[in-house]
Amino acid sequence: MDILLVASAFNSLSQRVYAELSDRGHRVDVVLASHGADAVLAAVREARPELIVAPMLRTALPEEVWREHTCLIVHPGPPGDRGPSSLDWAIAEGAAQWGVTVLQAEAGMDAGDVWAAVSFPVPPVGKSDLYRGEVADAASAAVLLAVQRYADGSFKPRPQSDPGIRVVWRDFFRQERRAIDWESDSTETVLGKLRAADSQPGVLDEVLGREVFLHGGHVEDRLRGAPGALLATRAGAVCRATREGAVWIPELRPRKSSGDPAPFRRPAASVLAGFPAPPGTDRGTSGADERPHRLPESTVPLELPPDRGTFTDIRYRRQGAVGFLDFSFPGGAMSTDHCRRLLDAYRYALARPTPVLVLGGSRDFFSNGIHLGVIEASADPAAESWANLNAMNDLVEAVLRTTDRLVVAALGGNAAAGGVMLALAADEVWCREGAVLNPHYRRMGLYGSEYWTYTLPRRVGAETAERLTGEALPVSAVTAARIGLVDRRMPVPPQGFTAEVARTAAELADAPDLASRIAAKAAVRRADEERRPLADHRRDELARMHAVFFDPQAAYHALRSAFVRKLPHGSARPLAAGGAR
DSSP states (O other): OEEEEEESSOOHHHHHHHHHHHHTTOEEEEEEGGGOHHHHHHHHHHHOOSEEEEEEOSSOOOHHHHHHSOEEEEESSOTTEESTTHHHHHHHTTOSEEEEEEEEOOSSTTOSOEEEEEEEEOOSSOHHHHIIIIIHHHHHHHHHHHHHHHHHSOOOOBOTTSTTOOOEEOOOOOHHHHOOOTTTOOHHHHHHHHHTTTTTTOEEEEETTEEEEEEOOEEESSOOOSTTOEEEEETTEEEEEOSSSEEEEOEEEEOOOTTSOOOOOEEHHHHHHTSOOOTTOOTTSTTTOOSGGGSOBOOOOSSOOTTOOOOOSEEEEEETTEEEEEEOOGGGOBOHHHHHHHHHHHHHHHTSOOSEEEEEEEESOOBOSBOHHHHHHSSOHHHHHHHHHHHHHHHHHHHHTOOSSEEEEEEESOEETHHHHHHHTSSEEEEETTOEEEOOOGGGTOOOOTTHHHHHHHHHOHHHHHHHHHHOOOEEHHHHHHHTSOSEEEOOOGGGHHHHHHHHHHHHHHOTTHHHHHHHHHHHHHHHHHHSOHHHHHHHHHHHHHHHHTOTTSHHHHHHHHHHTTOOOGGGOSOOTTOOO
8 A cells, every 4th residue: 555654753663663664665754743644735836646554753744634634643652552752651650561553644643543453562661662572562463454454345343432432631740750769769660660761751850969860770789879869980971879779860851941942862970070069068078079081980890790680781691602782871872981881891892702792682772873963962963973983993993804703783673874884883673562663863964984895795795785875764683684784683672682692602603614604705705805905995984974074064963963853853864755665
């Protein structure tokens, strides 16, 4: 069918629905509702779709659209659940099971007839992780079922007035409900509030006399202090004491001031570093100044004992003949510091006698490449872009030059741009079934680097590499496996991915041909180096990126600013109606 997606943003769920509908032969167009009702109406007139699907919508569809066309709305709640903050309520109320409903648009919010509904478990993870994992799995299954039912023509959607559906209206989940009482709330309560708002909208709080939004939360098992006190920093996060424990907060976002540009999330310590010391602070007294550069740096070993309950964004562990280097950065973004610390950890892993090394392996994002938020916040975004890209290149090159073992990239979630190229530097790429890959840079106005001119064509061929980078469209795990981007698809739920990777990696390490495979990859690397050295790829890619970074008029700068602030940008439209066939 001809299907039009209407979405407030071309986010992870919208991309997944787009990719998986396209996989099934549907012709899919996309229009962003953030560009206004006129843009939606124009797209409908131009595309003349047989069906309209709204996988992620913050505003109502124009009445003219839903009255004249069948419009299916994806709601992140079970049948009968209504309101704009469904997931927030589910996490806040400790729901063990939740659901996704595909319903038909009508005048009442979330009140339309039900075309499909799929339930899912709610693990103790952040809302954004849940959204990209269990919610996305359920939403994809529900959309595909609803579209199939619509195409068949015989299915009658179920009215929500049916006796078996209990209708519950849930109001917008306001900051008053999210507020943390550091004196009274338990650590478990604080973590629940942080996780329910980790990506958006954050928890409004006051730190060092300034209003900020707290994003993300991890438990701390040893550090203690007066409730609300800042205790330490680690990997850009800050540790804050609760009533009887402490939590790590990875990111902060200052509250918007009148007339200032929209602020955005970035590493917590870097945000606090820009705040003045509180009035009356005695800077000469050790520990009295709570600015991050005066807080102690609390370090933990790379091989963290399994009984430790604390925050770390990079871990290494050995399991038999397999080494696992796991990393998890907020939003999948990798700053200069992230890349350098991960490279140090990679070198540590190479010093361990394991014939198989797994990169990644946890749920949610693998990597989305350079950290646009840190770059945007820097005093010199061009220079920071350059430093970040070179650090990312150093990491990818280290993986490419590893010839004494097999390296596996295990993608439990989405990857984009340089993050995809980091995965492609490995010998094998394993991907959870629901992951979405964006192996391109063009939508940020960039040519790309991270040795993509070497790794992408060798995987998929020159013609497909040109198409992927030129069309700049999301790719499902199924298509990625079909074209050679991915070696192994893993049809497991997000919670089961790590165990499945460990099991499969152990099998790989026990394979009788492992030694011959390692020898063969070393021979191929030598031959490729003689044909065209990696240094040539790096030089040519970086020359084109340097020209963009240091051109103040380049589109990259406006696109980056709009992206981190979540603002609409004309040239950032994912797909024009009628343009994606």
